[in-house]
């Protein structure tokens with residue numbers, strides 16, 4: 001795999017300040033495939049200075065010009081989509097068809113949506129005797145995880161560019177090659193020097209230096225709740241804007257009138273896609289007592305059929321963590337009906353698609369984010385019971401409701417404490433705001449709501 005041995009700062013690849021490196025490992029065969037520099041505070045400082053210097057000119061460009069640059073970026077992502085998919089497959093382990101459709105495909109949709117929004121958004125509004133201007137927040141520090149390595153970068157960088165902000169990105173240590181490829185694409189798209197900067201490195205070193213830097217006006221973070229809480233505290237102390245996209249433990253609520261086979265089948269696929277490493281995955285399946293045994297049989301069958309369509313987990317640590325959760329589920333009395341903690345292959349960080357039955361709402365596997373291919377089937381007695389269970393975690397990122405009648409599903413969804421709900425398997429919409437209630441986060445990404453995160457208002461009175 002191609003790797004740069006420098007940082008992308010101020011429009012060029014520059015040597016890192018130090019000599020530390022990060023080895024990139026292919027999780028499917030555990031082989032090292034590349035090395036990238038591990039940046040530190042000095043690299044972050046150089047990148048933030050470049051972003052600050054580029055801010056006045058970029059903030060002053062006409063929205064149509066910013067839209068043209070984002071459209072050009074989208075076009076480069078389209079032209080290089082095979083290379084993107086191969087890179088994500090090499091460092092994340094996702095099967096190639098999934099990388100092509102989702103890891104390469106979704107960022108193209110999102111970049112395209114922001115090319116449109118940059119051109120059409122009302123950056124100026126009349127309110128009574130005032131004119132209200134939506135101005136860029138300034139320099140953005142973006143910290144992203146590895147599970148959707150390009151999507152999570154584009155979901156921050158595209159709206160930040162549309163708003164007129166400049167950016168320093170610290171991507172996950174496990175997936176830096178995708179981030180380097182993205183930096184190449186930004187360069188090819190003709191985005192001016194300093195507007196986008198990339199520093200690869202470790203979270204507690206480069207990530208923390210970015211979150212703490214005085215020259216950063218907004219920290220946008222996606223990842224674990226533990227790190228998010230820390231970043232929120234740092235930002236709060238500095239009176240700095242912050243956006244946090246954190247974990248989830250979403251419920252898939254199957255009401256008795258639903259098409260049970262479809263709801264269970266789509267529900268299992270939703271969890272197994274990306275090997276369960278999806279923050280919005282519906283990892284708790286809620287089924288009415290009268291249909292419970294049938295749902296368990298359908299889920300076990302769907303999981304067992306998964307075969308080679310499931311990739312490995314991202315690294316050895318996640319592999320051990322997820323297998324530990326499965327052992328914990330067994331120890332707490334849940335019943336394994338598919339998969340289990342044993343590694344299905346000798347090489348690679350694989351976990352078998354796993355289904356737990358007889359899960360009760362307070363069990364660890366029903367409360368904590370496992371981030372692996374594990375779905376828990378929970379029995380409910382009536383609708384109020386289902387709602388109590390659905391809302392009974394610290395998270396509120398996503399969810400699903402299935403019913404024979406759409407209105408019945410909508411009525412239930414409106415009572416859920418969560419940011420996004422798919423009704424009867426609803427399709428992904430790149431313009432719909434995405435983000436969490438409760439401890440799943442602060443702020444929204446995607447669409448016009450995602451753009452507003454990068455804007456602040458100035459009112460002039462007449």
Ligand code: NAP
Pocket residue numbers: 143144145146147170171172173174201202203204205206207208209211222223224225227228230231245246247248278279318369370371
């Ligand atoms: P993480 O540590 O929160 O990583 C997210 C990003 O934050 C990475 O770029 C990481 O760098 C960086 N980071 C880590 N510590 C930091 C610090 N002290 N200051 C600033 N930045 C820091 O998540 P993870 O270790 O990759 O995964 C752990 C768990 O988080 C998973 O099991 C899962 O439950 C959850 N998770 C959730 C999402 C989501 O989309 N909501 C995504 C990924 C993970 P490094 O890459 O160097 O660690």
Ligand code: MG
Pocket residue numbers: 203
């Ligand atoms: Mg980490």
